[in-house]
Amino acid sequence: MVSPPEHVLPPPHRAPPAFDAAQALRLAQETFDIEAAAVLGLKARTGAAFAQAVERMLSIRGRVVVMGMGKSGHVGRKIAATLASTGTPALFVHPAEASHGDLGMITPDDLVLAISNGGESDEITAILPVLKRLGVATIAMTGGLQSTLAVHAEVVLDSGVAKEACPLNLAPTASTTAQLALGDALAVALLDARGFRAEDFARSHPGGALGRKLLTHVSDVMRTGNAVPHVGPDTRFSDLMREMSGKGLGASAVVDGAGRVLGIFTDGDLRRLVEKGLDLRGLVAREVMHPNPRVIRQDALAAEAADLMEQHRITSVLVVDAEGRLCGAVNSNDLMRAKVI
Known part of the structure; x- marks a missing residue:
């Protein structure tokens, strides 16, 4: 008959010494x-x-x-x-x-x-x-x-x-x-x-903040097509407002027949006109727009758009191609969704 194994006692428990804060810091x-x-x-x-x-x-x-x-x-x-x-x-x-x-x-x-x-x-x-x-x-x-x-x-x-x-x-x-x-x-x-270079580092870190800043272009995050509010220079003020409110950008581009940007009209422009007490009903887009607005190229980095907005304290910017034709728009919310800012 095989005898049962002897009970093996665990090693004796040793209480740790009292904590010495000065010793820990030393x-x-x-x-x-x-x-x-x-x-x-x-x-x-x-x-x-x-x-x-x-x-x-x-x-x-x-x-x-x-x-x-x-x-x-x-x-x-x-x-x-x-x-x-x-x-x-x-x-x-x-x-x-x-x-x-x-x-x-x-x-x-x-x-x-x-x-x-x-x-x-x-x-x-x-x-x-x-x-x-x-x-x-x-x-x-x-x-x-x-x-x-x-x-x-x-x-x-x-x-x-x-x-x-x-x-x-x-x-x-x-x-x-x-x-x-x-x-x-x-x-x-x-x-x-x-x-x-930093651009090379970004390519191996596309999920990081640096990667997003150095690899994300305006064309990756901008609104395009019918999502971009735009009117002609002779558009009536009421139709301009309808275009702005329908697209939800807080602004509308004013473009010529070839699509080149002539100006922009924003919510801020509207507030300033109202404060002046003007009768806006008979006005057209060219009379209320801000001419020669700040724009950015579609091939620019999205981080450049963020810097432009911060520098000039604006919340949106129009996007143009190499010939200055309107091709999109981007605002701060678009950049935040893309985690560029």
């Missing part, structure tokens, strides 16, 4: 000092190897494949994302998964950026010989300058730190901050070398 300040020193320490050690790494990343036909285990892996994912969003094609491949099939994602046209504080992560060192056989160049980001990773790499970026911010000097803290800063430095150097 440790926070020490963390900032240690991590700031770690980042500043990179400055003196960043030289020819860094420039060589940037040059190699610029010259490859494929992608920068970032690898790292544990906390270095989390940093690596962020570095890969930053590179990709700033003009350098990049992806993160988990080293452990690479040994079980994901190496197939890497081609000889690629370059591996391997991140390991000590340079002896088993999962990374296990695939280094395979990468070499594939003809894939490796850049090491490590504090272990004599480590297996450093020996196998073509370029070594020194990310070493004097100590971790962790009071036990165990948890990766200062070392991962240094890795992150070094990755950002690579991304910044690369985007500058590529001539990367």
